[in-house]
Amino acid sequence: MADHNLDTRGLLCPMPVIKTQNAIRKLQAGDVLTVTATDPGVLHDIPAWCRINGHKVLEQKQENREIEIRIEVCES
Amino acid sequence: MLAVRVIQEQGILVEGVNFFTGFCVEGHTHAIRKKDQQKQKRNNALWVAEQLGIKLHIEDISEEYKDIVLNPKHGYGAHLNPCLDCKVFMVGKANAMLNKARQMADEKGFDFIITGEVIGQRPKSQRKQTMPLIARESGADDRLVRPLCAKILPPTLPEREGWLDREKLYDFNGRNRKPQIALAQQFGLLDFAQPAGGCCFLTDESYSRKLADLWQAQGRKDYELDDIMLLKVGRHIRPAPHYKLIVSREEGENNFMSGYKKQFHSVRLISHGGPLTLVDGNPSDEELLYAARIAARFSQGRDAESVQVEIQSKGGVGRVLNVTPVSADDIAPSWYI
Numbered sequence: 001m002a003d004h005n006l007d008t009r010g011l012l013c014p015m016p017v018i019k020t021q022n023a024i025r026k027l028q029a030g031d032v033l034t035v036t037a038t039d040p041g042v043l044h045d046i047p048a049w050c051r052i053n054g055h056k057v058l059e060q061k062q063e064n065r066e067i068e069i070r071i072e073v074c075e076s
Numbered sequence: 077m078l079a080v081r082v083i084q085e086q087g088i089l090v091e092g093v094n095f096f097t098g099f100c101v102e103g104h105t106h107a108i109r110k111k112d113q114q115k116q117k118r119n120n121a122l123w124v125a126e127q128l129g130i131k132l133h134i135e136d137i138s139e140e141y142k143d144i145v146l147n148p149k150h151g152y153g154a155h156l157n158p159c160l161d162c163k164v165f166m167v168g169k170a171n172a173m174l175n176k177a178r179q180m181a182d183e184k185g186f187d188f189i190i191t192g193e194v195i196g197q198r199p200k201s202q203r204k205q206t207m208p209l210i211a212r213e214s215g216a217d218d219r220l221v222r223p224l225c226a227k228i229l230p231p232t233l234p235e236r237e238g239w240l241d242r243e244k245l246y247d248f249n250g251r252n253r254k255p256q257i258a259l260a261q262q263f264g265l266l267d268f269a270q271p272a273g274g275c276c277f278l279t280d281e282s283y284s285r286k287l288a289d290l291w292q293a294q295g296r297k298d299y300e301l302d303d304i305m306l307l308k309v310g311r312h313i314r315p316a317p318h319y320k321l322i323v324s325r326e327e328g329e330n331n332f333m334s335g336y337k338k339q340f341h342s343v344r345l346i347s348h349g350g351p352l353t354l355v356d357g358n359p360s361d362e363e364l365l366y367a368a369r370i371a372a373r374f375s376q377g378r379d380a381e382s383v384q385v386e387i388q389s390k391g392g393v394g395r396v397l398n399v400t401p402v403s404a405d406d407i408a409p410s411w412y413i
């Protein structure tokens with residue numbers, strides 16, 4: 001189990017989602033990935049992507065224009 | 077969407093692949109333009125996958141896709157949309173993924189590909205003759221099934237092998253979407269998504285014009301992802317072959333374009349409210365000044381004697397000065413791309 005970070009600031013959807021997907025492909029179940037982003041679209045798209053693919057959103061927060069989403073990688 | 081449901085009906089596990097070409101209308105435009113933000117922030121492919129209960133793989137093909145847009149073997153559609161090549165490419169990609177998954181023993185293999193194509197629905201890329209062409213050129217051959225019109229096409233491998241019951245596939249054809257909508261209702265698919273085509277900027281006339289203009293100005297057919305993103309926003313005005321202005325139309329575009337200030341010259345209004353303008357190309361100092369006067373025309377100070385602007389050059393060096401907005405007649409209609 002390990003913590004990982006992914007910086008997608010400045011990118012527009014769907015790029016943050018694609019990068020999240022590609023990062024998670026390399027991770028193990030139990031790992032946690034923290035994604036930072038600036039496109040508000042991720043607030044919708046990343047949780048949707050997680051629901052579809054069976055991963056868990058632990059937390060999402062927004063401060064000014066910066067968004068942070070923590071995802072637990074699950075067995076899928 | 078419908079094609080997936082038809083196959084799921086037969087108890088078959090389906091997963092989706094969505095390709096990001098750079099020209100997708102999705103996401104970006106909704107994210108950029110403020111007025112669209114309320115409307116629909118969702119990513120359509122993700123939404124559809126969730127409705128159908130399938131997994132979705134999103135693949136970034138924007139780099140490889142360039143070759144399709146720049147040199148389509150089968151030419152363009154009504155605008156700069158290389159639909160036929162695009163489909164061959166996408167099905168080919170999906171086929172490569174299928175083969176790879178099959179080779180990796182520990183991954184579950186997939187047996188065939190489905191697309192939602194309907195014969196006759198699109199003038200160029202969905203004709204009866206093009207169906208076998210896409211199957212052949214993509215390498216998917218008879219592992220490519222079109223559940224919505226399979227009955228009017230020769231049986232494919234999954235049908236011959238009995239993995240799929242051909243009788244439960246459909247024979248839709250032509251532009252009339254009523255039978256499809258009726259079937260969608262039968263499946264309880266309420267918000268039946270737009271058919272392919274409405275989601276790609278290359279089928280848009282004004283977008284294609286801007287892309288053609290870009291190629292002409294560069295003297296060659298090529299683009300970077302940033303170029304094609306910027307074609308989606310703002311008014312584009314070209315006073316001379318070697319430079320053009322991109323004038324933002326609203327706040328969302330302003331924010332988006334601010335991210336490009338280091339890569340382009342820019343004009344920002346100081347004394348009056350007004351849009352951010354990027355200047356693409358190699359204008360002389362005098363021309364940059366003229367660009368600032370055009371930009372001022374789109375500000376709230378359009379009728380003022382003089383407005384204060386900040387002109388920033390590509391490197392980030394800025395200077396503040398006063399300029400007189402040009403008159404509306406000074407902007408020739410032919411400058412608007």
Ligand code: SF4
Binds near residue numbers: 157158276277279
């Ligand atoms: S409209 Fe669809 S098939 Fe045609 S070029 Fe765009 S994405 Fe490809």
